[in-house]
Amino acid sequence: MTQTSEHRPGTRTPVADAPLQGAASSGTGLAADRVRWSVGDRLILDDVDVTAPPGALTGLLGPNGTGKSSLLRLIAGVERPDGGRVALVPRHGGADSAGAGESAAADGAAGADGPSGVGEPEDLLTMRRRRRARTLAFVEQDAASELPVTVFDAVLLGRTPHRSVLAGPTEDDHTIARSALERAGAGDLAAREISTLSGGERQRVHMARALAQQPRVLLLDEPTNHLDVAAQLATMRLVGELAADGVTVLAALHDLSLAAATCDHVVVLAPEPAGHVVAAGPVEEVLVPEVIDPTYGVRTTVLRHPRTGRPVLTFDEQ
Numbered sequence: 001m002t003q004t005s006e007h008r009p010g011t012r013t014p015v016a017d018a019p020l021q022g023a024a025s026s027g028t029g030l031a032a033d034r035v036r037w038s039v040g041d042r043l044i045l046d047d048v049d050v051t052a053p054p055g056a057l058t059g060l061l062g063p064n065g066t067g068k069s070s071l072l073r074l075i076a077g078v079e080r081p082d083g084g085r086v087a088l089v090p091r092h093g094g095a096d097s098a099g100a101g102e103s104a105a106a107d108g109a110a111g112a113d114g115p116s117g118v119g120e121p122e123d124l125l126t127m128r129r130r131r132r133a134r135t136l137a138f139v140e141q142d143a144a145s146e147l148p149v150t151v152f153d154a155v156l157l158g159r160t161p162h163r164s165v166l167a168g169p170t171e172d173d174h175t176i177a178r179s180a181l182e183r184a185g186a187g188d189l190a191a192r193e194i195s196t197l198s199g200g201e202r203q204r205v206h207m208a209r210a211l212a213q214q215p216r217v218l219l220l221d222e223p224t225n226h227l228d229v230a231a232q233l234a235t236m237r238l239v240g241e242l243a244a245d246g247v248t249v250l251a252a253l254h255d256l257s258l259a260a261a262t263c264d265h266v267v268v269l270a271p272e273p274a275g276h277v278v279a280a281g282p283v284e285e286v287l288v289p290e291v292i293d294p295t296y297g298v299r300t301t302v303l304r305h306p307r308t309g310r311p312v313l314t315f316d317e318q
């Protein structure tokens with residue numbers, strides 16, 4: 001799959017908030033190979049292959065229960081797969097691998113969880129927790145937020161993987177957290193107790209915490225859930241900007257027109273048999289009736305957005 005950045009809406013220029021770009025410019029892709037996961041005797045994901053190219057927004061699509069959240073949780077290390085591999089794949093071997101090697105050394109773990117050679121894929125599943133937290137951020141669907149902390153302190157927690165275990169947050173950490181809140185459209189919520197927020201407000205705060213982590217890879221499970229239409233557009237624009245900055249984004253989405261309007265690539269999971277990939281590739285090739293109709297059990301009409309020319313999908317029952 002190749003990057004098709006000209007398709008992304010909104011600005012494609014690198015954003016001005018330098019503090020949030022930190023680890024984002026490395027151009028690391030993500031490859032999940034033959035990922036298999038069962039719960040009890042129920043097979044949820046059956047040898048699933050998903051690739052998220054570096055510095056691109058990849059939409060993970062599929063009907064309810066096809067395993068999108070499960071796959072994101074496995075990639076994030078929340079669950080362990082029964083089989084398969086999840087790796088960071090450098091775009092340019094030299095620069096990326098050098099960066100990764102430095103990070104491993106900073107962890108005191110060089111040679112243990114770092115890549116073995118220049119340009120080698122790096123195994124995410126065996127990566128040390130702390131290093132993974134500096135590499136990858138995950139915004140879960142309806143993540144619980146009952147901690148008795150302010151929004152600002154919750155976002156500041158995103159900085160934890162970047163400092164030594166006993167050190168408190170630095171002035172830089174505060175600056176990055178403030179910038180992350182602003183960028184996620186939640187600057188005015190900083191002093192609020194997180195448990196008092198509405199669903200949409202929480203969603204922005206979770207995004208801000210992920211931004212404060214300065215990840216190379218960002219996993220989003222339904223990032224527009226709970227958001228009004230303006231906030232949905234703002235969130236997807238932000239995600240597109242992050243991808244333009246070099247962050248590899250894999251986002252589970254239900255709104256196929258939103259995916260068509262914003263994603264560089266899409267991967268569609270199908271319900272039968274358990275969580276397998278029916279199609280993957282550029283939006284124009286994958287979001288077509290031949291793929292969507294049998295997968296979702298609908299009749300799809302593909303229109304064109306009058307301004308962007310991108311696909312707009314409408315649906316009828318079969």
Ligand SMILES: Nc1ncnc2c1ncn2[C@@H]1O[C@H](COP(=O)(O)OP(=O)(O)OP(=O)(O)O)[C@@H](O)[C@H]1O
Binds near residue numbers: 062064069
């Ligand atoms: N811990 C678990 N125990 C039992 N079953 C599970 C568990 N986690 C997921 N499942 C099942 O695995 C299947 C895939 O769930 P998952 O949440 O990954 O799907 P999804 O594609 O994200 O769904 P949705 O679009 O509805 O959010 C579902 O049938 C779900 O009930």
